[in-house]
Amino acid sequence: MRSSRRVTPSGPDTEAPSMTSMIDVVFLLLIFLLSFRVLEGRLDSQLPKGGAGPGDVADLIEPVDVRIEVDRGRPSGFLVHVWNRAVPIAELQSVVRGALSIDPETPVRVSTGTDVAYGHVVTVIDKVMGAGVTRVVFAG
Numbered sequence: 001m002r003s004s005r006r007v008t009p010s011g012p013d014t015e016a017p018s019m020t021s022m023i024d025v026v027f028l029l030l031i032f033l034l035s036f037r038v039l040e041g042r043l044d045s046q047l048p049k050g051g052a053g054p055g056d057v058a059d060l061i062e063p064v065d066v067r068i069e070v071d072r073g074r075p076s077g078f079l080v081h082v083w084n085r086a087v088p089i090a091e092l093q094s095v096v097r098g099a100l101s102i103d104p105e106t107p108v109r110v111s112t113g114t115d116v117a118y119g120h121v122v123t124v125i126d127k128v129m130g131a132g133v134t135r136v137v138f139a140g
Contacts, residue, residue, distance in 0.1 A: 063109040078120040096131035111139035
C-alpha cells in the first residue's frame with residue numbers, strides 16, 4: 001500500500017510555508033496605502049499662494065534695471081542701459097556697486113532686446129556679479 005505523504009526534493013518531512021501571515025501583511029499594506037491615497041488631497045494647509053508673503057522686504061526694494069541691446073556700431077556688439085541710461089561695459093561694475101552702497105540686498109533685473117547673443121548676457125552678468133550682487137532676476 002502506498003503512503004499518502006508527498007515526497008519533496010528536500011525530504012519527506014518538510015512542510016510548505018504558511019501563506020496566511022504573508023496574505024495578512026499584504027492586506028494591511030493595501031489598506032495603509034489606500035487610506036493615504038484618499039487623504040492626499042484633503043489635508044488643510046495655510047500656505048501662501050504664489051511666492052513670498054505680503055511682508056517680504058525684498059519685494060519693496062526697487063531693482064537695478066539693466067537692459068542689454070544689440071548695437072552693431074560698437075566694438076563689443078552690444079549696449080548696456082542701467083535705469084534707461086547708456087553705460088559703457090567698463091563702467092557697469094562701478095554703477096552697480098554705487099546702487100548696492102545704498103542697500104546691499106538690492107536685486108538686479110536683467111532684460112534683453114531681440115537678437116542679443118547669450119555671450120553678451122554672460123558678460124553683463126559676470127560684471128554685475130563682480131560688483132557684489134547676490135540676487136539677479138531675469139525679466140521676461
